[in-house]
Amino acid sequence: MNVEFSAQDLEFQAEVKAFIDENLTPDMREVLQRSPTGHLSKALQIEWQQRLAKKGWAVPNWPAEWGGPSWTATQKYIFDLEMSKASAPRVLPFGVTMVAPVIMKYGSQEQKDKYLPDIRDSKVWWCQGYSEPGSGSDLASLATTAKRDGDYYIVNGTKTWTTLGQHADMIFCLVRTSKEEKRQDGISFLLIDMKSEGITVNPIVTLDNPPPGHQEINTVFFENVKVPAENLIGEEGKGWTYAKYLLEFERGNAYAPALLAKLDRIRSYAAQLEASGEPLAQDPNYQRKLADTEISIRAMEFTELRILSALSSGQNVGPESSMLKCRGTELQQQVAELALETVGAQGIPFHHPDPSAGINEEPVYDWTSAKAPLHHFNIRKASIYAGSNEVQRNIMAKLVLGL
DSSP states (O other): OOOOOOOOHHHHHHHHHHHHHHSOOOHHHHHHHHTTOOOOOOOHHHHHHHHHHHTTOOOTTTTTGOOOOOOOHHHHHHHHHHHTTTTTTOOOOOOIIIIIIHHHHHHHHHHHHHHHHHHHHTSSEEEEEETTTTTTSSGOOOOOOEEEEEEEEEEEEESSSSSGGGGOEEEEEEEEEOSSSGGGGGEEEEEEEETSSEEEEOOOOTOOOOOOTTSEEEEEEEEEEEEEEEOOOSSSOOHHHHHHHHHHHHHOOHHHHHHHHHHHHHHHHHHHHHTEEEEEEHHHHHHHHHHHHHHHHHHHHHHHHHHHHHHHTTTTTTTTHHHHHHHHHHHHHHEEEEHHHHHOOOOGGOOOTTTTTTTTSSSSSSSHHHHHHHHHGGGGGGTTSSSSSOOOOHHHHHHSSSO
């Protein structure tokens, strides 16, 4: 695989930079700089994604048939790299990266025509309904039921850890449509309108005590919710297969571009901070930590490029997604710890993460007092969601090593 940038790639890189300069508005930059969580408001997030959609860049991994840009693996890498360098908001994954591949592969033509254009154009906000109280990494134990009643399913149960569910128009859900000896065989995949009667969304108030409406996670309750039977993806009882396929895309993210961009920012801050009368960046122990972290990220970067190349040729991510998820989330945590160590005492102040109001005080640097401590604690979850890293290692042992 050739990872050198060609003249065409360099032209594309310049085009991406120009797009960011023109479309990442001052309002967006201001909110992103002052938001400890890095989230935009719903309105600004949709505006950003629709600007990308207008350019044809909102769905970089989609086939051209449904509006994908037909980029090479290198162009996808360049796009991620420049977006990360600019601290541009990422496209929310729930529609574009998660449910859309499932609809493309297993949905009916009517479902593809109905849902995919709106996902591409950010006209519908999606959220995920997998985990339940008591059913996280052991997802096959889920208890939310969907009983067929004529042309509808009647859904009852609870989903939890639903990220940004308070904003969502639709939720894709794993539901139990029958009780089988093998638990996985009784699970189906439903698309549910969040405005349906009987749905209640309650915030989960985390330790950072976010202001009302700005919570990151929620619990969603379903009480006798009527869902049209036409919203079933594929066959009844095959939802476990579809769920595993979706998780390949949720886990198979490209982590390296964002991590390298964050490491560059950490390095620049370290050059401004003093330790024992010398710039922190000149401390040998600190330099070793920076070097060790960058070497680890660069090693993972080449694995990501190989996977991107495979995706470009139409292959699935496969069990390699578990490897990326494990290593990528561990490195996210390592970089967050290094950031907190870098800012030192400047990381002590605490502020409520209100992305609309932001922080009134001027930070010492762009994320020291506000972002470093919150990000450090928040990113601890990364090795748990989408299947804990312990579960991912079991998957790799079975499917990669044959154990």
